[in-house]
Amino acid sequence: MRWVNIRPSRNGAMLLGAIPLLAILVTYLFASAARHADNPSDKLLPTPGAMVSAMHRLIAQVDPLSGNMLFWMDTAASLQRLGIALGICTLSTLLVGMVLGVLPVARATLGGLVTAIAVIPPIALLPILFIVFGLGETAKVALIVIGVAPFLIRDLADHVARIPQEQLVKAQTLGASSWQLALRVALPQAMPRLIAGLRLSLGPAWVYLISAEAIASDAGLGYRIFLVRRYLSMDVIIPYVAWISLLAIAMDVALAQLSRRGFAWAHRSDR
Template sequence: MRLVNIRPGRATSLVLGILPVAALVFVYVLASASRHAINPGDRILPTPAAMVSAMHTLMFVPDPMTGRLTLWADTLASLQRLCLGLAISTLSALIVGLALGLVPLVRALFGPLVTIIALIPPIALLPILFIMFGLGETAKVMLIIIGILPVMIRDVAAHVETLPTEQMLKAQTLGASSWQLAIRVALPQMMPRLIHALRLALGPAWVFLISAEAIAADIGLGYRIFLVRRYLAMDIILPYVAWIALLAIALDWLLRLANRRLFPWAGSS
């Protein structure tokens, strides 16, 4: 049997997915133990016990200055910014992507502009955003939107543009207007692709969020990571990075579940 034809089952896939992570954790524990055997005060590779102790403090001990539980306050602040940016980007991508993909005049008018914006590095716009919107929440959310929206629009518009022409002709033959073509023909087929585009945008959205929080914020996951780096507090940085990864995985899983439940026909096709 050829290697490309071997398809592991659900249990086998789960075990195979866990193996690299377990191997990485095992290598880290060995390296940490080796460094601490030479230098018990080493801060570069903290022991698992040190990380658990630091995270326990951040999770369950209120900050003496603010009275907040640091990890949960940072997580809530970051998720609020992220979800707001994702929600605005998704709604905008739905409307603009549908118009660009379905209406040639709109595509000719705004297509080049969307392409130009998509090619601009969003981080380069961060100083401009801070100048225009200040150091508050608006600039952080806008960076997420500018970073992921043009790419989502291009992805969705390209998908709508490749819908079978026969469907459009049949609908028009039956008397469908442009609005009905958009709502009854293009929109249902576009929605699974929109969720897929949102899943692909999660990674870049986290990058833009952490970048904005690192520069101008007083709370958030990115703010905390860049705050403690000056003290070489790897016992906080590494768990925070792992926590961000877990949050990203959870959001991706929820989107995948929603796509499978709402549009089961898209997965089967």
Template sequence: MKRMINLRPDRSWRMMLTLLPFALLLLVYILSSDARLALNPNDKLLPSFAQFASTMQQMVFEPSKRTGELLFWQDTFSSLQRLGLGILIAATLGLVIGLLTGALPLVSAAFSPLLTVVSLIPPMALLPILFIVFGLGELSKVVLIVIGIFPFIARDIQKRAQEIPAEQLVKSQTLGAATPAILLRVLLPQLMPRLIDAVRLSLGAGWLFLIAAEAIASTDGLGYRIFLVRRYLSMDVILPYVAWITLLAFLVDWLLAWANRRLYPWYHQGGL
């Protein structure tokens, strides 16, 4: 008799087991929604899927009477623009700072303690300061994302740079490579796939800071819309928006993983 620890599902069973929890959650929601609506047809806590479809049809396909925009797509575009810019800046800063502090002992001695301290500051505590310094516009939201995730990326890249075998650096210097050449031609190519992994791990935090900033001070965006309609208990908007954010996060993560495999196949083939 096989022990459970040794059982390995084949591909078809793995797919079924993957879908099973989602199917169960969906079934529980449908049953709960039907039960609540049977007692009170005006209940807003668990809308039916017909209510979801009706509300989202208006937001996705019908222009707003006030602005003339398709609210759903405008919110999506605004949030992705902020998130993309924030992650791009954070990844660039994280790569540069992580590379320099990880490869150059003098830079590490000067800035590693500061980087550690910055990484321990709760970014949400800085939000009022950011609004005061940068105003309530787009800049403060992007800066919050950058401050929230770049220290994590920088420390991860720093650690990865320090793990690169010293023999490679010695050989490079033996062949006459100067410090800039070692940084750009030896270390940087090996750190790029690790940078993508670090960005993937920081995406969840990036979404968190984005939603928080939009909820407090914004006129559009996914987070803004969720917190705007909460006062009306509009779960027929909130739940689809939450599901859409989850799907977007999954797609961005999948695209980064796909790009990493295509751009740096050696990184995955080598089991690094």
């Protein structure tokens, strides 16, 4: 049997996926133990006990300056910024992407502008955003929106524009207006694509969020990572990075389940 024809079962796929993670974990534990055997005060590869102790202070103890538990305050601040930004991206993509995809005139007029914005490195705009919007929440949210929305709009517009012409002709033959074509023909086919685009955009969105928080913020996961780096506090940085990864995975799984449950017809080929 050829390797390309071997398809693992669901449980088998989960087992295979766990192997690299376990390998990384075991390698880290051995490397950490070896470094601490030579230098008990080593900070580069903290032991699990050191990370648990450091995180316990952030998770369970109230900070005397802010009156909050820092870990949960950072998590709430970052998720709020990310949630607002992705919500704006979703709404703007549905509005602009659908218009560009359904109406050739709009695509010819605004398509070039969207493309021009999409190719600008968002991080390069961060100083401009801070100057225009100040150091508050607006600039951080705007960075994520500028970095993610143009990509989603282009992708959704291209997907809608590739809808088979036969479907549009049949709908118009039955008397459908442009508004009905957008809502009843294009929108149902655009939604799975939009969710898939959001899943692909989670990584860049987190990058923009962490970058903005690192430069100007008083709370957030990115803020905390860059605050403690001056003290070489890897016992805080590593758990925070792992927590960000878990949050991103949870968001990706949630979006995948939403797509499968809401638009099962778009995933028939996955079974």
